[in-house]
Amino acid sequence: MTQTLIRGGLVLTASEETRADVLIDGERIAAVAAPEVAEAWARGGARIIDATGCYVIPGGVDAHTHMEMPFGGTVASDGFETGTRAAAWGGTTTIIDFAAQKIGAGLRETLDDWHAKAEGQCAIDYAFHLIMADVNDRTLGEMPGLVDEGVTSFKLFMAYPGALYSDDGRILRAMQRCAATGALPMMHAENGIAIDVLVQQALAARRTDPRFHGSTRPALLEAEAVYRAIALARVAGAPLYVVHVSALEAVEELTRARDLGLNVFGETCPQYLFVGSDETARPGFEGAKYMCSTPLRPADHQGALWRGLRTNDLSVVSTDHCPFCFADQKESGRGDFSRIPDGLPGVEHRMDLLHQAVVDGHIGRRRWIELACATPARMFGLYPRKGALFPGSDADVVVYDPNETHELSAITHHVNVDYSVYEGCKVTGRARTVLSRGRVVVDEGVYTGAPGHGRYRRRDTCGYLL
Ligand code: URP
Ligand code: ZN
Ligand code: ZN
Numbered sequence: 001m002t003q004t005l006i007r008g009g010l011v012l013t014a015s016e017e018t019r020a021d022v023l024i025d026g027e028r029i030a031a032v033a034a035p036e037v038a039e040a041w042a043r044g045g046a047r048i049i050d051a052t053g054c055y056v057i058p059g060g061v062d063a064h065t066h067m068e069m070p071f072g073g074t075v076a077s078d079g080f081e082t083g084t085r086a087a088a089w090g091g092t093t094t095i096i097d098f099a100a101q102k103i104g105a106g107l108r109e110t111l112d113d114w115h116a117k118a119e120g121q122c123a124i125d126y127a128f129h130l131i132m133a134d135v136n137d138r139t140l141g142e143m144p145g146l147v148d149e150g151v152t153s154f155k156l157f158m159a160y161p162g163a164l165y166s167d168d169g170r171i172l173r174a175m176q177r178c179a180a181t182g183a184l185p186m187m188h189a190e191n192g193i194a195i196d197v198l199v200q201q202a203l204a205a206r207r208t209d210p211r212f213h214g215s216t217r218p219a220l221l222e223a224e225a226v227y228r229a230i231a232l233a234r235v236a237g238a239p240l241y242v243v244h245v246s247a248l249e250a251v252e253e254l255t256r257a258r259d260l261g262l263n264v265f266g267e268t269c270p271q272y273l274f275v276g277s278d279e280t281a282r283p284g285f286e287g288a289k290y291m292c293s294t295p296l297r298p299a300d301h302q303g304a305l306w307r308g309l310r311t312n313d314l315s316v317v318s319t320d321h322c323p324f325c326f327a328d329q330k331e332s333g334r335g336d337f338s339r340i341p342d343g344l345p346g347v348e349h350r351m352d353l354l355h356q357a358v359v360d361g362h363i364g365r366r367r368w369i370e371l372a373c374a375t376p377a378r379m380f381g382l383y384p385r386k387g388a389l390f391p392g393s394d395a396d397v398v399v400y401d402p403n404e405t406h407e408l409s410a411i412t413h414h415v416n417v418d419y420s421v422y423e424g425c426k427v428t429g430r431a432r433t434v435l436s437r438g439r440v441v442v443d444e445g446v447y448t449g450a451p452g453h454g455r456y457r458r459r460d461t462c463g464y465l466l
Contacts, residue, residue, distance in 0.1 A: 002026065004438060005041045009051025009399060013058060013389050014366055014374035022056055024395040027437040031391050049433055051399045057369055059093025059396030059434065060351045061387050063376040064243060064267065064318030067097050068117050072341030073332065077323045078416045080121035081451045083347055086414040088441045088449055090348040091431030093124045093396035094386045094457070098155060100131040107142040111151060115456065122454025124436045127382065129153045129186060133163070135170035143177045150458025152381050153184040155243065158225045159192030159293060168232060175236035182461035185233065186241045189225035189250065190217060190294055199338050210287030211280045213337045214295040219247035222294050226253040230264055239263035239462060241379065244320045246272040246294040248304035255313045265379065265464070267316040268305050270353040271296060271344050275421055288330040289419050292320065293342045306362045309371060316379060317354055317371045319346035323417035345417045349408055355429035381460030399433040406430055
């Protein structure tokens with residue numbers, strides 16, 4: 001078994017920052033020790049990684065990705081191989097991806113399909129949530145079995161009627177089953193029925209450009225759906241995790257619920273924190289690059305998101321990584337924004353963008369680790385195997401240089417997509433060395449990982465209830 005000693009860095013977790021050395025034995029952390037104690041390991045022949053001037057942090061946990069997901073008439077351009085490699089480059093060492101049920105399919109076969117896509121492909125560890133598109137007696141009956149297999153969260157959609165949408169009755173039934181099994185319901189909270197009316201009206205009035213995607217998905221229809229999802233979860237006796245929150249008014253609904261002491265949690269994503277909806281009005285068809293749902297909002301919503309991240313009314317930052325190439329995938333919606341596949345790339349840059357938020361003074365550095373590593377791991381039943389640096393935790397460790405500056409660009413990124421929503425954005429901080437279960441997968445600008453190293457991780461039930 002290889003022993004590794006990460007020496008000389010500032011060990012930074014969600015709760016502590018301390019000058020210490022990290023000892024790794026095989027795939028696990030053996031100890032976080034004072035340098036004089038660790039010295040014996042160095043003498044014993046452990047491989048040394050010098051972290052002088054760097055942070056030593058738990059690998060990032062991205063709880064919201066869509067690798068190879070069929071969506072909007074096409075398939076997300078990153079598969080598990082390219083997507084997890086890009087994640088590793090950016091210091092993320094675990095993804096939780098969404099296995100997406102098709103109407104008529106069972107949950108079991110859906111999960112089997114996603115295992116087949118991911119098996120042997122991943123550079124880093126992975127787990128699954130399940131998207132329920134077809135809530136019925138049969139699929140409700142399958143939920144407890146999936147929970148036993150480590151799929152302990154189920155995403156429901158209030159948007160996309162005719163595809164992923166569930167009506168309130170179906171949502172309530174799925175939430176009741178979540179409550180009974182200890183699973184966590186996740187909600188895409190937008191009023192899809194009302195949105196579809198606005199979309200049809202916009203198209204009829206020849207408002208077909210990408211920017212009308214946002215104006216037909218107003219903030220109030222996000223907030224209304226968040227409120228309704230909370231009410232349904234209360235009736236079901238279930239907790240609730242609202243994904244990709246983008247609107248100020250939606251954060252207000254979460255705040256109200258949390259002030260009542262409810263087990264309601266919100267996630268936002270870097271695109272909502274760093275990119276405003278002005279980008280969707282770029283000339284020509286360029287705005288399509290910025291199309292996702294919930295949509296990007298005017299930049300004046302960002303203050304409320306940052307505040308929510310500080311007050312914990314927003315508890316997690318994930319990416320909702322769901323990339324589509326501009327040239328041949330987004331293009332299919334030219335002349336009709338409703339046909340543009342919804343989704344943005346992001347899995348590679350989340351850790352750096354959130355570190356930039358530390359540099360900019362939006363959050364502190366332990367909060368960075370809490371939002372990007374510890375809480376997603378805890379929320380989704382992976383803690384303390386992931387998201388922490390305890391003895392016994394998986395040795396998913398990043399040596400992070402907080403002073404290295406670099407520019408984000410489609411020319412240099414590793415995701416399989418032909419543009420970047422962060423093109424030209426300069427950030428301070430970069431993952432220098434990345435270990436996944438003790439194996440160095442990125443080392444000073446060189447990728448040393450391999451498909452198949454990443455393993456499926458069964459998750460426990462939610463470990464973050466109030
Ligand atoms: O635009 C998005 N968010 N695409 C991915 C699917 C989803 O709703 O998360
Ligand atoms: Zn969604
Ligand atoms: Zn998503």
